[in-house]
């Protein structure tokens with residue numbers, strides 16, 4: 315992937331990573347919030363259920379009280395205020411949610427006087443027949459006898475209030491006379507406590523009044539419970555905080571009670587639980603609801619999860635980014651290195667190509683030179699041979715008598731011609747070797763015979779210069795597979811040099827062999843060779859003395875040819891010498907038969 319694309323890809327990756335990280339953290343946060351909300355809803359439901367079951371218990375209690383009261387009235391012909399008080403006090407003491415009980419008998423208006431009279435005759439005192447004002451049909455009904463508990467000195471006035479005439483309760487009284495057995499008043503405030511009335515039409519306690527349109531089953535009176543809402547719903551102690559109550563009676567909303575401080579407008583939502591209580595012939599419906607506020611939510615854990623998510627995202631972002639930067643740096647370095655390597659490789663290739671070209675040119679030039687020399691030498695040798703041949707014929711007087719002077723001059727011609735021929739032969743040999751035209755002719759060479767032949771050849775020359783000359787076979791095999799002619803030529807060159815550059819002492823030829831090679835050592839006691847010159851003596855046409863001051867004859871080719879021949883014979887020539895101290899030339903060669911066999915076996919495998 316190209317660098318820019320990688321960068322684009324990576325920055326996209328980082329953006330996606332960040333978005334996903336924040337997204338997941340937010341999801342976790344909202345998930346935590348929703349769990350917290352559902353937990354508080356469960357709490358709310360549990361509390362509401364508990365509240366409803368408490369309300370249910372209390373309603374059961376109320377019906378029990380109804381029954382007890384009915385029995386109480388049936389049991390005695392006369393109910394006095396104190397009797398009623400005694401009976402109800404226990405009830406009120408046991409049930410905090412009841413603040414007061416009231417019982418009122420119903421009497422038609424036109425019978426009021428006789429009713430009062432009969433009651434007074436019966437000894438009732440302290441009871442006044444009360445008109446309850448305008449709300450109830452006053453022409454027909456009155457509440458002549460009223461029992462209150464706790465009793466107020468002001469008779470029907472309870473803490474300064476007439477329960478029947480309060481604006482919040484009137485409607486309930488009207489209702490209980492018209493068509494209901496149950497009626498609830500609207501809530502009203504009693505000493506700072508919100509209360510309401512539960513009105514219950516009593517089954518007849520006195521007698522049947524068909525004249526009033528009341529059969530025995532119809533109401534003769536009204537039992538009123540003053541119920542404290544806080545106590546009924548246990549608002550102070552219950553876990554139901556900030557709730558709204560809606561109470562319906564027979565499908566009609568009786569009151570709505572808001573204890574919630576939370577405004578519906580700012581609420582996050584609403585929990586709501588409903589319950590209907592069915593009585594014998596009426597029903598009460600409660601709905602309790604709660605507006606969800608921020609206070610209902612446990613923010614700490616979701617917030618912690620959210621923050622950890624953000625932290626984790628940040629951490630992953632930072633480490634991924636630094637990893638990217640690192641790998642980009644590495645990539646750049648790699649590219650730089652590979653660019654440099656490429657450059658250098660290109661340069662090297664270029665150099666190698668130009669070197670190869672130069673080498674090829676040099677090889678070609680060398681070959682051309684060698685071919686030229688070989689041809690030239692051949693062309694020179696032919697006339698030179700005829701010069702030598704005719705000079706010899708002339709010298710020997712075969713083509714007529716020659717005088718002494720002429721003989722001497724013919725001699726000089728012969729010496730020079732032979733020297734020239736030797737030079738040409740050397741040049742020819744060298745160029746043959748260089749142009750690869752020399753072939754090696756392998757045969758078994760008898761070392762002793764070779765050495766003897768060389769001794770016979772050189773002994774006269776050595777004697778001429780008063781030098782000793784000897785050869786010896788030190789150890790090892792006495793015959794070698796090699797090219798006889800080339801070996802002989804090497805040894806002839808080296809021995810001729812040794813005699814040429816030795817003025818006193820002598821020359822020794824030693825032969826010895828090792829496992830891998832054979833060695834001929836030509837040791838002389840001659841002039842020796844200086845250290846710096848030793849390096850060059852195997853170069854073509856090299857002579858230690860410059861050509862201008864030459865004491866010794868020669869061409870400077872003998873050692874060069876010998877070295878090349880030694881290489882052809884699988885070896886080399888080594889020289890050790892010190893100026894004025896003689897020289898040792900060692901010719902190392904291999905057994906060529908063994909070498910051939912070795913080469914063949916290598917080729918086969």
Ligand code: ADP
Nearest residue numbers: 811812815842856857858868869870871872873
């Ligand atoms: P040349 O035909 O001149 O002898 P060579 O190649 O045989 O040419 O020898 C090169 C030179 O090495 C000689 O000119 C000589 O200076 C030196 N040289 C060769 N052999 C000996 C030796 N045995 N002792 C001293 N110098 C030698």
